[in-house]
Amino acid sequence: MRLPLLALLAVTAAAVAVAALPSRAQPPAFPEFTTVYGRALIDGVNLQPPAQPLVAFVNGRACGWTSARLAQADDGDGAPDPDAGRTVYAVDARSGGDGLYQIPGCGQAGDAIRFYLPRSGRMAVEEARFGGDGAVRADLSFAVDLSWRLRAPQLANDGALP
Numbered sequence: 605m606r607l608p609l610l611a612l613l614a615v616t617a618a619a620v621a622v623a624a625l626p627s628r629a630q631p632p633a634f635p636e637f638t639t640v641y642g643r644a645l646i647d648g649v650n651l652q653p654p655a656q657p658l659v660a661f662v663n664g665r666a667c668g669w670t671s672a673r674l675a676q677a678d679d680g681d682g683a684p685d686p687d688a689g690r691t692v693y694a695v696d697a698r699s700g701g702d703g704l705y706q707i708p709g710c711g712q713a714g715d716a717i718r719f720y721l722p723r724s725g726r727m728a729v730e731e732a733r734f735g736g737d738g739a740v741r742a743d744l745s746f747a748v749d750l751s752w753r754l755r756a757p758q759l760a761n762d763g764a765l766p
Contacts, residue, residue: 636705637668639739640692640717640732642764644672646724646746647702651691661718662734667710668697672721693744697734710753711735725750 644651644658651672656700660668670693677688700710711717713735718730719742726746733740 624762635705637696637698638711638732638734638736639694639696639756640742641739642692642741642743642745644691644693644719644721644728644744646721646726648745650689651721651724651746654691656721656723656745658693658695659720659722660695661720662697662711663700663709664717665707665709667717669705670695677751694739697732699734719744719746721746 617671626705632685640660640744646652647689654672654674656672658670659666660670662668672691672693675685675687675690675692677685698707698710700706700708702708702713711734715734717732719730720726724746727748727750728744730742732742
């Protein structure tokens, strides 16, 4: 009878000791990606062609990619869609790190997300911010033209080489 009483006291003392240990607060969960969606327009009109690749850059790195598309008039819920007939996109910009779904050097909370259309060679004027809860809407106007410049080598006409 003494042995079970001692075992009960030992278990109780262990439970009290564990409960008395200081608890460390866990850091808040950091999102592995930020979803950004909205309209994608060039000079106020739809992209031509509507299905184009779109790249999300964070800290100068490609951290997300998708394809823009033309929004359909009816999504099945009976409500009018304000984006119907417009080119739209949805992209997941990944966070920085070595974990699954992370890309080293990509987004941290508060970083700017920039958007680029490689086929059109245009950058969006607007930016979105990385982090937060839920999806972020950002209607983009691709007005910054990043055209290619080719440079030919120049030859000097200052005499022969020694």
